[in-house]
Amino acid sequence: MSKQVLILGIETSCDETAAAVVADGGFVLSNVIYSQIDIHRDFGGVVPEIAARNHVGKIDHVVQKALGDAGISLSDLSAVAVTCGPGLVGALLVGVNFAKGLAFGAGLPLIAVNHLEGHIASAYLENLDFTPPFVAMIVSGGHSHLVHVGDYGNYQVLGRTQDDAAGEAFDKVARVLGLPYPGGVEIDRLAKQGNPSAIPFPRAKLGDTLNFSFSGLKSAVINHLNTTKMKGDSVVDADIAASFQEAVVEVLTKNAIEACKVMNCQRLAVVGGVACNSRLRQSLTQACDENSIGLHIPKPIFCTDNAAMIASAGYHHFKAGKFAQMDLNGIPSLTL
Numbered sequence: 001m002s003k004q005v006l007i008l009g010i011e012t013s014c015d016e017t018a019a020a021v022v023a024d025g026g027f028v029l030s031n032v033i034y035s036q037i038d039i040h041r042d043f044g045g046v047v048p049e050i051a052a053r054n055h056v057g058k059i060d061h062v063v064q065k066a067l068g069d070a071g072i073s074l075s076d077l078s079a080v081a082v083t084c085g086p087g088l089v090g091a092l093l094v095g096v097n098f099a100k101g102l103a104f105g106a107g108l109p110l111i112a113v114n115h116l117e118g119h120i121a122s123a124y125l126e127n128l129d130f131t132p133p134f135v136a137m138i139v140s141g142g143h144s145h146l147v148h149v150g151d152y153g154n155y156q157v158l159g160r161t162q163d164d165a166a167g168e169a170f171d172k173v174a175r176v177l178g179l180p181y182p183g184g185v186e187i188d189r190l191a192k193q194g195n196p197s198a199i200p201f202p203r204a205k206l207g208d209t210l211n212f213s214f215s216g217l218k219s220a221v222i223n224h225l226n227t228t229k230m231k232g233d234s235v236v237d238a239d240i241a242a243s244f245q246e247a248v249v250e251v252l253t254k255n256a257i258e259a260c261k262v263m264n265c266q267r268l269a270v271v272g273g274v275a276c277n278s279r280l281r282q283s284l285t286q287a288c289d290e291n292s293i294g295l296h297i298p299k300p301i302f303c304t305d306n307a308a309m310i311a312s313a314g315y316h317h318f319k320a321g322k323f324a325q326m327d328l329n330g331i332p333s334l335t336l
């Protein structure tokens, strides 16, 4: 029996300090996530300098715990994979430098992973039958991308947001409704008590492209709130949340199905934090059923930022012999 490939993944691109050990790209042996959300909530969003400082304070413990939970030591590892971008530069540098030191000290290969590629690889976790080709929709706080995954490491971007990311729109609308950060889950909860048809918020259609735009929708929500208050009418937050969410979900569902049709592809993976949204899951399930498309949405813990997805992406670099050097840097605006 050939030896398992054990990859330690490290993720610090935003406000989660995370480390995980994954065997053969799909078996999650440990998945440690230290979330800084409680620290950033008071500021209504992630403060880059505070995020970087907290990564520095936690990374050693988080990595030790990931190795301990997996029941292995450094010498059992095949390689160390780390997110090198996109993300907050100070936050990225903490993970990149820690990974470089660890790999150098232990004589292990170093692997650089694009955070977006990591989100795509979350589809492989505990799901070894899921293989390319497929269409991936990445919907997170920082990104909204439709990507055709022709093979491991072979990505064709089909569409992306032209302004706000889907999660960013959820967070901003939540903020104007006075809900705590991060707002996606709060809107999801509140929307369950509201009427999704109450307010006809706009659905942006960007010509024949598969691109997204959510900033107009966000402005429409703010305008609706202001005019309702000015008229002295009562504001029904649950209806606003449900109507806003419905507009986002409709556009995401429509473009994802269209992308599958354009690429003649019968498999769709939806990843990133917004993939936790209950209405989006419901809408995609129905649309994929109607169009005979196989839908895979990872478990919520693998949708939001984590290091198991980085380790999984790293495994495929390892198989392809793609390694990073000790001059690896954090690249805040890295593209797929």
Ligand code: KG4
Binding pocket: 014, 139, 140, 141, 142, 143, 166, 167, 168, 170, 171, 182, 183, 184, 185, 188, 272, 273, 274, 275, 276, 277, 278, 303, 304, 305
């Ligand atoms: O993937 P992620 O953890 O971090 C980034 O790479 O950005 O995604 C975080 C985003 C936040 O904007 C958060 O509000 C959103 O995912 N999110 C949700 C839900 N859970 C998390 N958005 C809508 N509904 C949810 N249930």
Ligand code: ZN
Binding pocket: 115, 119, 140, 141, 272, 304, 305
């Ligand atoms: Zn992410």
